[in-house]
Amino acid sequence: MIHEKSIAEIVAARGTGDLSAAEVTAHFQRRIEQFAGGLNSLITRCDEAARHQAGSIGSDAPGALAGIPIVHKDIFCTKGVKTSCGSRMLDNFIAPYDATAVEKLAAAGTVMLGKANMDEFAMGSSNENSFYGPVKNPWNTAYVPGGSSGGSAAAVAAGLAPAATGTDTGGSIRQPAALCGVTGIKPTYGRVSRYGMIAFASSLDQGGCFARSAEDCAAVLGAMAGFDPRDSTSVNREVPDYSAALTGDIKGLKIGLPAEYFAAGLQPASRAVIDKAIAELEALGAEIVEIGLPHTDLAVSTYYVVAPAEASSNLARFDGVRYGYRCDNPVNLEDLYTRSRGEGFGKEVQRRIMIGAYVLSAGYYDAYYLKAQKTRRLIARDFGQAFEQVDLIAAPVTQAPAFKLGEMGDDPVSMYLNDVYTLPASLAGIPGMSVPAGFVDGLPVGLQLLAPWFEEARLLNAGHAFQQVTDWHRQRPEGFE
Numbered sequence: 420m421i422h423e424k425s426i427a428e429i430v431a432a433r434g435t436g437d438l439s440a441a442e443v444t445a446h447f448q449r450r451i452e453q454f455a456g457g458l459n460s461l462i463t464r465c466d467e468a469a470r471h472q473a474g475s476i477g478s479d480a481p482g483a484l485a486g487i488p489i490v491h492k493d494i495f496c497t498k499g500v501k502t503s504c505g506s507r508m509l510d511n512f513i514a515p516y517d518a519t520a521v522e523k524l525a526a527a528g529t530v531m532l533g534k535a536n537m538d539e540f541a542m543g544s545s546n547e548n549s550f551y552g553p554v555k556n557p558w559n560t561a562y563v564p565g566g567s568s569g570g571s572a573a574a575v576a577a578g579l580a581p582a583a584t585g586t587d588t589g590g591s592i593r594q595p596a597a598l599c600g601v602t603g604i605k606p607t608y609g610r611v612s613r614y615g616m617i618a619f620a621s622s623l624d625q626g627g628c629f630a631r632s633a634e635d636c637a638a639v640l641g642a643m644a645g646f647d648p649r650d651s652t653s654v655n656r657e658v659p660d661y662s663a664a665l666t667g668d669i670k671g672l673k674i675g676l677p678a679e680y681f682a683a684g685l686q687p688a689s690r691a692v693i694d695k696a697i698a699e700l701e702a703l704g705a706e707i708v709e710i711g712l713p714h715t716d717l718a719v720s721t722y723y724v725v726a727p728a729e730a731s732s733n734l735a736r737f738d739g740v741r742y743g744y745r746c747d748n749p750v751n752l753e754d755l756y757t758r759s760r761g762e763g764f765g766k767e768v769q770r771r772i773m774i775g776a777y778v779l780s781a782g783y784y785d786a787y788y789l790k791a792q793k794t795r796r797l798i799a800r801d802f803g804q805a806f807e808q809v810d811l812i813a814a815p816v817t818q819a820p821a822f823k824l825g826e827m828g829d830d831p832v833s834m835y836l837n838d839v840y841t842l843p844a845s846l847a848g849i850p851g852m853s854v855p856a857g858f859v860d861g862l863p864v865g866l867q868l869l870a871p872w873f874e875e876a877r878l879l880n881a882g883h884a885f886q887q888v889t890d891w892h893r894q895r896p897e898g899f900e
Contacts, residue, residue, distance in 0.1 A: 421446040422578035423895075426487055426635040429581065433478055433486045440476035440486030444469050444530050447488045451532060451579050454899060458555045460564075460573040462493050463501050463534040473530045482528030484642055490574045490583040493534040494541055495521050495626070496615040504617045505537040505549040505567075508737050508744045508763035518615025519650065520584060520626045520643045527642035532580055536570030539765045540734065541588055541619040543567050544837040545827065546595070548767045553824055556599060557896040558862055562821040565595030568629070572599040575629045577899045582630040582639045586616060587851075588623045589722050590816075590841025596629055596853040597816035597865025602882065602892055603629045604636045607873045608848035609654035611640075612647035620729035621652070623722075623845050632892050633854060633882030637661035640875065656873060664876035665883040670704030672881065675809035679715035680840055686819040692857035692864040693815050696885065700813065703884050708809050712801045717794050718842040723835060724778050724791035725846070730768075731775025737763065770831065799847040802869075811881055812869040815840050816853045820862035840867060850875045854882045855891035863891075 421429065421443055432438040448466060455461045469488070476486045496502045496514035503509045517525065525531070538548040546554040546569025554569040556562040557577040564573040568585030572595035575583050585592040587605035596603025604627050611626040618624060628639040641661045647653040676697065681690065701707050739745040739759025746762055749755035764772070778787035805812065817837060827834045844851040849872055853865035866885070870878040886892050 422450060425632060426484065426581050426630065426638050429487060430485065436478050439478070440473040440480070440530065441470070443486055444473035444488050444532070447532060447580055454577050455574070455579055457560065458557060458573050458577060459552050460536055460554050460570045460577070460579065461490065461533045462503055462505070462536050462551050462570070465500060465531050465533050469530050469532050476528060480528055482526065483638060484524065485528030487529050487582065488532045488580050489524060489529040490532050490535045490571060490580040491521055492568050492571050492583065492585050493537055494586055494617050495584060496617070497521055497531065497534065500534065502534070502617070503550070504541070505539040505551065506764065506768070507550045510550065510744065512743055516615060519612035519647045521615065523643050523645065524584070524639070535568070535574055535583055538567035538569070539768050540617070540730070541567040541586055541591055542730070542767050542771055544590070544594060544834055546570065547824065547828065548765055550765060555824070556821050557899055558600060562823055562862065563598065565598035565821065567591040569595045571629050572596055572601055572603065575599070575601045575631065576896060578895060582628055582635060584626060584628055584643070586624055586626050587845065588620050588726060589845045590838040592627045592629065593816050593841050593851055593853040593865070593867060594838065598821040598863060600855045600863030600891070600894060601629050601631055602633055602636050602852065602854050603627065604640060604852040604875065604878065605850060606640060606644060606875050607850045609652050610644050610873065610875065612650040612653045614647055614649040618733040620726040621733060622729060623726060632886055633852070633879045634662070634665055637665060637879045659876045661876050661879050664880050666880060667884045667887050669700065669881050669884045672705045672811060673708050673809040674700060674705045675708050675710035675805055675812045677710050677712040677715065677805070677812060677814055679712050680814035684818050684839070685815055688859040689815060689817070689819055689864050692859060693866060696856040696866040697813055699885060699888060700881070703888065710805050710808060710812070712805060712843065714794065714797045714801050715843055718798055718846060719835060719839055721791045721794045721798065722842045722846060723774070724787050725795060727771040727775035728779050728788050729775070731772045731779065734768070734772055739763070767831070795846045798843050802847045802849055806871040810877065814867045814869070816865040816867040820859045820864055844869050848872065850878055852878050852882055854885055855894070857891055
């Protein structure tokens with residue numbers, strides 16, 4: 420079946436004429452028709468445009484990803500297609516331009532199948548905060564897929580697309596990748612342009628991708644990464660050939676295990692899966708080293724000061740005046756602002772705006788925001804010192820597998836704690852990846868790998884080596900074979 424093939428296999432089959440881009444696109448569109456509704460994984464479908472685009476791609480078409488269907492998280496602007504960010508506020512917004520990541524992937528030959536559901540403005544860890552309703556986990560539809568990129572992760576897990584884009588602010592690629600049993604990578608902050616990616620927390624947001632394997636992620640990330648003069652946070656640094664770096668050889672690689680990530684809180688069954696995965700890496704020739712990241716326990720409180728502060732600033736632009744949702748019959752300007760924002764934003768977004776406004780207010784800036792930024796620096800320094808000893812870090816992605824839909828709906832603090840193992844890397848800006856490592860009670864568990872700044876190639880090669888001796892990434896949820 421086409422959806423069982425890797426990206427490289429699809430590209431090769433198109434090049435030999437065994438498969439056409441139109442056939443590949445039609446196959447995935449049929450799967451979307453069959454499965455997407457039950458998972459609520461897509462907000463917008465681009466059926467006609469995708470058929471037209473695929474029909475124009477011949478067997479000799481240039482581009483490393485020519486003819487590969489893809490789903491974009493609905494946080495990336497797509498010209499002429501609704502870009503909602505999972506919010507009522509932008510339910511009627513048709514983007515007038517493409518985000519740089521979308522533009523680059525289109526230039527590489529990808530075919531856009533649609534826009535993936537997500538937590539509103541990327542705020543959430545379960546994909547239950549979307550204006551369009553929650554996304555369901557393909558492994559068990561009573562459970563969450565993780566967030567905020569849950570629609571993208573669920574689409575790849577269910578075989579609705581070979582790859583999907585996502586964004587990671589505090590773990591929103593790695594966490595849903597782990598809970599849905601797919602591979603997901605967040606590159607170094609600044610590696611992928613944020614131009615056209617609707618901002619949540621500007622110093623943390625980073626685009627990345629999902630696919631079934633590290634090999635497929637290498638191809639997609641290679642196409643979307645690179646310097647962009649339109650983004651002031653984009654880093655002008657050469658992008659390596661990630662696919663060429665996949666030697667599968669990790670002999671002599673030093674992998675650090677941070678004690679703080681294996682302390683109380685990590686579910687024993689999940690710990691057993693992670694321990695077994697680490698043993699596989701050791702069997703491949705890696706050297707396992709105990710390390711410490713002493714400021715890890717401060718990451719959650721630091722993140723939930725910095726991110727809401729930046730969100731309150733970024734989301735101030737959505738006021739009901741220029742674009743987006745506007746309340747009916749406002750009596751004056753204050754009423755327009757108040758009701759448009761109150762009706763257009765969901766509860767979680769409103770909560771974070773209020774937190775952000777508070778920590779930035781006069782009298783509290785030094786006590787909260789400035790202190791959080793200083794702590795963030797300490798967390799980044801921890802990683803810098805750790806990477807003087809080791810080449811990579813291995814750890815869990817989450818404390819436990821996916822939880823049931825609605826289980827934490829009334830407990831936002833417990834929801835925030837789901838990101839305890841992913842937030843430090845986001846605060847430090849280092850690259851991170853989740854690879855499928857096993858199951859607990861039929862639900863996937865992911866292994867998190869972290870690398871020094873701009874060492875995505877090292878990260879992808881370690882994931883690739885692991886996937887050469889395991890088949891967790893090839894597993895498909897029952898009913899989606």
